Amino acid sequence: MTKYLLAALLCFASLLSSAQPNVDANALLSALQQFKHLQGQFSQQQFGQNKVLLAESRGEFRILQPSYFAWEVLSPDEQLIIVDPEFIWHYDRDLETVTRRPVTGDAEMIPLKILGGDAEKLEEKFNIVDKGANEFVLTPLSGDLGFKKLILYLDQTQLSGMEIHDNIDQFVVIKFTNLDANAELSSADFALTPPPEADLFYYDQ
Numbered sequence: 001m002t003k004y005l006l007a008a009l010l011c012f013a014s015l016l017s018s019a020q021p022n023v024d025a026n027a028l029l030s031a032l033q034q035f036k037h038l039q040g041q042f043s044q045q046q047f048g049q050n051k052v053l054l055a056e057s058r059g060e061f062r063i064l065q066p067s068y069f070a071w072e073v074l075s076p077d078e079q080l081i082i083v084d085p086e087f088i089w090h091y092d093r094d095l096e097t098v099t100r101r102p103v104t105g106d107a108e109m110i111p112l113k114i115l116g117g118d119a120e121k122l123e124e125k126f127n128i129v130d131k132g133a134n135e136f137v138l139t140p141l142s143g144d145l146g147f148k149k150l151i152l153y154l155d156q157t158q159l160s161g162m163e164i165h166d167n168i169d170q171f172v173v174i175k176f177t178n179l180d181a182n183a184e185l186s187s188a189d190f191a192l193t194p195p196p197e198a199d200l201f202y203y204d205q
Contacts, residue, residue, distance in 0.1 A: 024130035025122055031136075031154050038063045038159070040179035042071075049169045061176075062183075068190040082192050089192045098194040099201045134160070143167070 039062040046055040057077075062070040069083040078093035083103065090099040122128065125145065126138040134155040140148065151163040158179060165171040194200055 024136070025128045027130050028128055028136045028152070029122070034181060035063060035159060036065050036181075037183055037185040038179060038181050039183045039185065041177050043175050043177070045173045047171050047173070054170075062185060062189060064185045064187070064190065068185075068187060070190055080192070082190050084187070084190055091192060091194070091198070096195075096198045097201065098192070098198045099203070101203045 039060070041058070041060050043058045044056065045053060048054045057073050057075060059072045059074040061072065062068075067083075067085040069081075071081040073079040080089070080091040080093070082089040082091075086103060088101045088103060091097075122138075125142075126140060129137045129139075131137055134153055136152045136154070138150045138152065147164050147166045149163075149165040151165075153159070153161040159176050161176060162174045163171055164174075
C-alpha cells in the first residue's frame with residue numbers, strides 16, 4: 001500500500017505540444033491559481049481490477065506552491081510523506097523508519113506540479129481535456145510517469161477530489177474535505193526532524 005501510495009502521489013499527478021494556446025489547459029490553470037497554499041483532510045480508496053476495494057485510508061495534507069507538499073496518513077497506519085525543493089521524505093511511524101531521497105526528476109514531482117499549477121510541466125507532460133461539470137482528465141503523453149490517467153475534480157472555489165488510474169487497471173480515488181485555502185503556511189510547516197529512535201535511510205540518488 002505504501003509503495004502504491006507513494007507512486008500515486010509523487011509519480012501525483014500537459015498539454016499537447018503546440019504553439020497554440022490550449023483552452024482546456026488554460027481553464028485548469030485558472031482554477032488551480034486559487035490554491036497558492038492549501039490544507040485539509042482526505043479519504044482514499046484503492047481499487048484493484050474489476051473495481052475490487054483493496055484498501056482505505058484517511059489523513060491530512062498541505063500544499064504550498066510551488067515546491068512543498070505534505071501527505072499524512074493517520075489511519076489505518078501512520079505515515080508521513082513530505083516533498084520539499086530538495087528531498088522526498090517518508091516517515092513510517094509504525095515501523096519507526098525515515099527514508100530520504102533527492103528530488104532527481106520530473107516524475108516524482110508531477111502530481112505536485114499539477115496542483116501547483118506549473119504550466120511548463122503541464123505543457124510538457126499531459127494532454128488535458130475539460131469534461132465539464134468541474135472535471136479535468138489528464139493523460140500522460142509518454143509512458144514513464146507510472147499512471148495512464150489522472151482525473152481532477154475542481155471548480156473556482158473548491159478542490160473536491162482526484163482519481164489516479166495505473167497501467168494495470170488499478171486506481172485510487174481521493175476525496176478532499178475541510179479545505180482551507182487561507183492557511184498561512186511557510187516552508188517551516190514542511191520541515192521533518194527525524195525522531196531519535198527512528199532508523200534513517202538516506203539515499204544520494
